[in-house]
Amino acid sequence: MFKNEEMEINLGPQHPSTHGVLRVKLRLDGETITHCRPVIGYLHRGVEKICENQTFFQGQVWTDRMDYCSAVANNLGWAEANEKLFGITVPRRAQYIRTLLNEFNRLASHLIWLATHALDIGAMTVFLYAFREREDILDMNEAFCGSRLTTTAFRIGGLREDLPPGFEKLVKKFLAKFPTCIEEYENLLSENRIWKKRTIGVAKLSAEDAIAMGVTGPVLRAAGVPYDIRKAFPYAAYAEMDFEVPTRTEADTYARYLVRMAEMRQSARIIQQCMDGMPEGPVMAKLPKIMRAEVNEVYHATEAPKGEIGYYLVGEKGSGNPYRFHVRAPGFINLQSLPKMAEGGLIADIVAAIGTLDIVLGEIDR
Amino acid sequence: MNKILRTLIPFDIAKGLSVTGKHFAKVFFTANRRKVPFHIVSEYPEVIAKVQPRFRGRLTLLKDEQGEIKCVCCLACEKICPTQVITIDKGKKEGRKMPFPVRYDFEMERCIFCEFCVESCGFDSIILNHQFELAAYNREDFSLGMEGLGQNMYEPSPVGKFSVADD
Numbered sequence: 227m228f229k230n231e232e233m234e235i236n237l238g239p240q241h242p243s244t245h246g247v248l249r250v251k252l253r254l255d256g257e258t259i260t261h262c263r264p265v266i267g268y269l270h271r272g273v274e275k276i277c278e279n280q281t282f283f284q285g286q287v288w289t290d291r292m293d294y295c296s297a298v299a300n301n302l303g304w305a306e307a308n309e310k311l312f313g314i315t316v317p318r319r320a321q322y323i324r325t326l327l328n329e330f331n332r333l334a335s336h337l338i339w340l341a342t343h344a345l346d347i348g349a350m351t352v353f354l355y356a357f358r359e360r361e362d363i364l365d366m367n368e369a370f371c372g373s374r375l376t377t378t379a380f381r382i383g384g385l386r387e388d389l390p391p392g393f394e395k396l397v398k399k400f401l402a403k404f405p406t407c408i409e410e411y412e413n414l415l416s417e418n419r420i421w422k423k424r425t426i427g428v429a430k431l432s433a434e435d436a437i438a439m440g441v442t443g444p445v446l447r448a449a450g451v452p453y454d455i456r457k458a459f460p461y462a463a464y465a466e467m468d469f470e471v472p473t474r475t476e477a478d479t480y481a482r483y484l485v486r487m488a489e490m491r492q493s494a495r496i497i498q499q500c501m502d503g504m505p506e507g508p509v510m511a512k513l514p515k516i517m518r519a520e521v522n523e524v525y526h527a528t529e530a531p532k533g534e535i536g537y538y539l540v541g542e543k544g545s546g547n548p549y550r551f552h553v554r555a556p557g558f559i560n561l562q563s564l565p566k567m568a569e570g571g572l573i574a575d576i577v578a579a580i581g582t583l584d585i586v587l588g589e590i591d592r
Numbered sequence: 593m594n595k596i597l598r599t600l601i602p603f604d605i606a607k608g609l610s611v612t613g614k615h616f617a618k619v620f621f622t623a624n625r626r627k628v629p630f631h632i633v634s635e636y637p638e639v640i641a642k643v644q645p646r647f648r649g650r651l652t653l654l655k656d657e658q659g660e661i662k663c664v665c666c667l668a669c670e671k672i673c674p675t676q677v678i679t680i681d682k683g684k685k686e687g688r689k690m691p692f693p694v695r696y697d698f699e700m701e702r703c704i705f706c707e708f709c710v711e712s713c714g715f716d717s718i719i720l721n722h723q724f725e726l727a728a729y730n731r732e733d734f735s736l737g738m739e740g741l742g743q744n745m746y747e748p749s750p751v752g753k754f755s756v757a758d759d
Contacts, residue, residue, distance in 0.1 A: 372720070
């Protein structure tokens, strides 16, 4: 009368916990996941091909729209890859401002991760508090470049404009209150018994598996590998900054939470150092009137909040647009570890696994 | 023993509740008494948020002191636009040495507000204004040009036509 059968269900594509339009095919044995395959492509726009048909200058607006939670970090990677291609040296003040805004963007991205991850698992209060601080960062984005989310913050060769008047006051105000805000989140979550039960030992990914699948960012660092491109291959002004790379060895969801919280503290430290050591000078390098690439190719990797974002550009001789453009998106590669994390676990824990990877579907599908 | 005590007495829950309780008390005792210098949220249609000076809103054509359009049809904005929303036709006008735009069309529904056009303009003849309530009911309302039913691109721009605040 009763049969033991495996059941197949779809999680998403219109599910609030999948952070966008991600569909996950699941095969369940009772409540245990035996088979898990993410299905992507619902937000595909063909960004790489579009950028190949546009000039180097215009391509930047598309990098905003890949990972829309960390647009400034994407802009930085694009600008630096192009500067590598054309051999442009960026003035030192521009490097510092780029570092400053990049770290603010890391804070904003981690805050939105914390908010949605906690909301998925069932802690609603953190969502409201985290968005309160994120609002200040978005206001600073607006003050600097005029837009809040799709920033188009940098230009090839430097910045469009210097910092606006009154920006330092905003930063000071933010830095004065931010440590207490992190303490608030930690008071709400770190010791909470429900949070601990939902995260400790859930969605484990060992260091060997993470390295084998090319996973980067906080997911890798929570497995005990201290790999951070800001330290390993310093770019912008990170060589002059003093900061630590937080790591944990537990490799579970709780460890990733602790790593990201520690990273936020380090970001605040870097912002303070940027403001203290801000050099004077121009913010834009001298550029040729029309940008023409010689034939050569560059790959430039930077540390986006989600992991290593790499831009691969091939220039064509005498042409104003890239011959080939490819993005190594951190979310896309981190998502490949989802089956490893989820298979063998409970179906309720896949929500934690998706949340802890911190994926943005705009970047995965491109 | 210690673990049993920690399970029985919910210190962790109390810690979290103290955070939310503090915020609740702060709002409860200061609400409607004008003691809070600012609230984190404002009630949007009544209180319109102040935008920063560099805010990127709708594209606007500028005129000089004589009421002449500043644009000289260099087509720099048309070339640099990543989504090709600007269309300009060159023309001549009596008593004007520089070329004059006969047609300056702007398709707002495809505009991504990147401000590349303003940056490329060497004559300061266009700006992005501070208007952010850009919703409309008809698709034709997004096609702006030099002439039309209140949908032209000069200053003052047709602010508030579709604003909730005006109703």
